[in-house]
Amino acid sequence: xxxxxxxxxxxxxxxxxxxxxxxxxxxxxxxxxxxxxxxxxxxxxxxxxxxxxxxxxxxxxxxxxxxxxxxxxxxxxxxxxxxxxxxxxxxxxxxxxxxxxxxxxxxxxxxxxxxxxxxxxxxxxxxxxxxxxxxxxxxxxxxxxxxxxxxxxxxxxxxxxxxxxxxxxxxxxxxxxxxxxxxxxxxxxxxxxxxxxxxxxxxxxxxxxxxxxxxxxxxxxxxxxxxxxxxxxxxxxxxxxxxxxxxxx
Amino acid sequence: xxxxxxxxxxxxxxxxxxxxxxxxxxxxxxxxxxxxxxxxxxxxxxxxxxxxxxxxxxxxxxxxxxxxxxxxxxxxxxxxxxxxxxxxxxxxxxxxxxxxxxxxxxxxxxxxxxxxxxxxxxxxxxxxxxxxxxxxxxxxxxxxxxxxxxxxxxxxxxxxxxxxxxxxxxxxxxxxxxxxxxxxxxxxxxxxxxxxxxxxxxxxxxxxxxxxxxxxxxxxxxxxxxxxxxxxxxxxxxxxxxxxxxxxx
Numbered sequence: 001x002x003x004x005x006x007x008x009x010x011x012x013x014x015x016x017x018x019x020x021x022x023x024x025x026x027x028x029x030x031x032x033x034x035x036x037x038x039x040x041x042x043x044x045x046x047x048x049x050x051x052x053x054x055x056x057x058x059x060x061x062x063x064x065x066x067x068x069x070x071x072x073x074x075x076x077x078x079x080x081x082x083x084x085x086x087x088x089x090x091x092x093x094x095x096x097x098x099x100x101x102x103x104x105x106x107x108x109x110x111x112x113x114x115x116x117x118x119x120x121x122x123x124x125x126x127x128x129x130x131x132x133x134x135x136x137x138x139x140x141x142x143x144x145x146x147x148x149x150x151x152x153x154x155x156x157x158x159x160x161x162x163x164x165x166x167x168x169x170x171x172x173x174x175x176x177x178x179x180x181x182x183x184x185x186x187x188x189x190x191x192x193x194x195x196x197x198x199x200x201x202x203x204x205x206x207x208x209x210x211x212x213x214x215x216x217x218x219x220x221x222x223x224x225x226x227x228x229x230x231x232x233x234x235x236x237x238x239x240x241x242x243x244x245x246x247x248x249x
Numbered sequence: 250x251x252x253x254x255x256x257x258x259x260x261x262x263x264x265x266x267x268x269x270x271x272x273x274x275x276x277x278x279x280x281x282x283x284x285x286x287x288x289x290x291x292x293x294x295x296x297x298x299x300x301x302x303x304x305x306x307x308x309x310x311x312x313x314x315x316x317x318x319x320x321x322x323x324x325x326x327x328x329x330x331x332x333x334x335x336x337x338x339x340x341x342x343x344x345x346x347x348x349x350x351x352x353x354x355x356x357x358x359x360x361x362x363x364x365x366x367x368x369x370x371x372x373x374x375x376x377x378x379x380x381x382x383x384x385x386x387x388x389x390x391x392x393x394x395x396x397x398x399x400x401x402x403x404x405x406x407x408x409x410x411x412x413x414x415x416x417x418x419x420x421x422x423x424x425x426x427x428x429x430x431x432x433x434x435x436x437x438x439x440x441x442x443x444x445x446x447x448x449x450x451x452x453x454x455x456x457x458x459x460x461x462x463x464x465x466x467x468x469x470x471x472x473x474x475x476x477x478x479x480x481x482x483x484x485x486x487x488x489x490x491x492x493x494x495x496x497x498x
Binding site for chain 1: 267270271273274275276299301302303331332333340341342344388389390391392393394395396397398399401402405406409412413417418419420421423
């Protein structure tokens with residue numbers, strides 16, 4: 001789905017760079033700045049530093065004078081605001097809103113073709129008149145006593161939730177193959193081996209076992225060892241038995 | 250649940266400040282720095298600037314020399330790493346892992362009492378030996394082609410997902426009371442009123458209505474107007490009728 005991030009009257013170059021980076025790690029690249037404080041913000045040193053390699057997002061970003069010019073191709077506008085506005089669109093948490101937007105609130109609601117996320121200035125947030133344009137108002141759930149979310153951090157959270165709603169990215173491939181879990185028979189064999197070893201090193205008294213083995217059995221059940229790990233533990237038991245043997249000589 | 254964020258060998262003061270802010274907006278306040286690059290990092294100007302008011306998190310933060318000293322009271326350690334490590338703990342996405350951690354993977358698994366999130370240095374990430382200590386390894390799902398997540402942004406995402414898993418924060422109270430939706434009878438009355446008005450202003454030809462009213466009916470059904478909005482629309486229809494009346498004189 002076409003996705004655009006729109007920053008309105010942004011003051012800090014670092015936030016523009018941080019936004020580009022936050023977008024790119026979540027696979028988004030359409031950035032529009034409406035009347036930023038610095039006309040050259042896309043080329044400022046701090047911007048490029050904070051973008052940390054997301055240069056293509058900066059290169060393709062557009063700077064426009066008015067919000068109207070930023071909205072082509074977008075048919076669902078999400079305001080972001082700390083506080084709901086009278087007469088504004090309904091305020092929702094991002095995750096719930098994204099789920100209902102993509103599933104459709106019902107069969108009669110068309111899935112949008114282009115979604116834009118609007119972010120106001122660092123100091124004042126979004127103007128009421130810009131919020132009124134929007135179909136929904138997203139409120140990121142923060143501590144009621146400290147809701148001061150950094151602009152680039154807010155972009156990061158929205159980009160993350162939206163990417164997840166769109167299906168997300170898979171886990172990186174495991175560098176090692178999955179190791180099969182030991183079955184209960186292998187575990188029981190290891191515990192018997194370990195029991196002999198614990199007796200041999202005089203830790204376990206067979207006359208007063210004090211539920212040691214059931215305890216160890218529960219511990220190893222919780223640990224759910226792999227076949228390889230059971231092999232390691234049997235090696236430990238074997239070494240204990242051999243050492244005990246040598247000690248007797 | 251006790252929650253701690255542990256930054257290991259952090260280089261950039263801005264990231265320490267950004268981390269404090271990211272934690273505080275999600276209601277967390279326990280920060281430990283292990284061997285940061287700057288011994289005075291908690292008092293550096295850039296740190297305080299980026300913390301943007303999360304000064305109590307900085308004031309209460311501890312600086313220690315080794316990871317061991319950071320782990321008191323924590324019984325579940327989550328590494329964060331881009332790539333899984335051989336012999337490391339299982340790699341999971343944060344949301345799935347948090348859900349299973351809190352629900353319990355089964356009745357036999359105890360819910361942890363203290364959870365720590367560990368973050369490596371900006372340049373090298375976490376060392377293998379630190380990852381090995383952990384119970385799980387969290388991988389934030391990012392674009393496989395650009396996984397360069399800023400450290401404070403990573404803290405923000407983990408803090409958000411963890412806070413959400415713990416129950417999250419409610420939406421801010423709506424500034425205006427919920428307005429009741431108009432019922433179908435009120436909507437039908439408004440549409441009849443509007444139809445008269447559209448005829449009066451010579452937009453709708455009763456001899457060739459061209460499905461105008463069913464189309465408007467569908468549009469207003471989708472819009473799901475409130476009682477107040479139906480009242481406004483009837484006011485518009487009334488004004489149209491009055492104007493048409495004057496035009497005839």
